[in-house]
Ligand SMILES: NC(=O)c1ccc[n+]([C@@H]2O[C@H](COP(=O)([O-])OP(=O)(O)OC[C@H]3O[C@@H](n4cnc5c(N)ncnc54)[C@H](O)[C@@H]3O)[C@@H](O)[C@H]2O)c1
């Protein structure tokens with residue numbers, strides 16, 4: 001399993017390279033397409049680009065192939081951004097016959113399996129990058145070979161990768177659903193309501209609190225749908241629910257500190273938006289038709305489920 005154990009090892013490599021911090025703590029990652037290399041080939045590439053071949057030891061295990069070859073991911077970060085880095089980036093694209101793309105943009109193109117690999121890689125690599133020192137002794141921590149933990153030789157503390165629980169809720173008044181946008185979302189994109197769970201809260205309590213905090217509605221009933229690992233801004237376990245509000249309880253009070261806007265959308269509007277693949281082009285009057293998150297986001301699944309349910313109940317009526 002060691003990334004240095006050589007030729008039998010197939011390194012499914014995602015080159016992840018930090019471009020620059022854009023919004024608050026959000027980093028924009030560029031990734032090369034999923035490229036598989038054997039360890040020896042990767043060592044050659046690292047040498048060619050003047051990087052220390054021992055860097056390969058920073059790889060993290062992200063899965064394995066059907067033929068039981070271990071897949072590792074490696075951060076090929078080119079260091080601080082300067083013009084020579086941009087040059088190296090384009091040289092690397094030529095060498096690897098791939099191209100860098102922002103991770104969020106890649107979500108429109110990746111299949112489910114590759115999305116999961118990339119999310120795991122991004123979350124693990126970023127966790128290792130940010131947990132190099134022991135919080136108790138202040139000494140450097142050491143990664144195990146797979147990258148599933150870090151150990152402090154001085155205090156014997158073991159650190160495991162962290163995930164934050166997040167609830168995401170699609171609220172419905174039984175005929176319409178509630179979608180919202182934050183100012184940081186791409187123009188025109190709306191999603192379901194989301195929020196980090198507080199310590200000590202249950203999933204149900206977090207859903208009720210988040211919906212009340214963000215749009216001032218009281219949830220009547222809620223139903224769990226599915227979950228997803230989400231790597232932005234760090235590592236979250238997203239737990240998705242459908243919720244309903246009672247009749248006559250639909251007046252929204254948007255919390256402007258959290259949301260830019262929120263509103264109720266009809267089945268027809270949502271079904272039309274669901275058919276759009278990616279950000280639509282501007283209308284003639286310059287406005288952007290509203291659009292929804294890509295399939296890789298669990299918000300998409302929640303919205304799709306709601307449309308299916310509404311469509312089948314309107315067909316029955
Ligand atoms: N996959 C999807 O479909 C999907 C859709 C919408 C949102 N999301 C994700 O859900 C997450 C939460 O949504 P939100 O931004 O509306 O949350 P939110 O409503 O809880 O507000 C975010 C704020 O919560 C605070 N916070 C509390 N605990 C935090 C923690 N552990 N990590 C970071 N910030 C914490 C911070 O002040 C932050 O600015 C975001 O990371 C977003 O990327 C995913």
Ligand SMILES: [Mg+2]
Nearest residue numbers: 193194195258
């Ligand atoms: Mg929120």
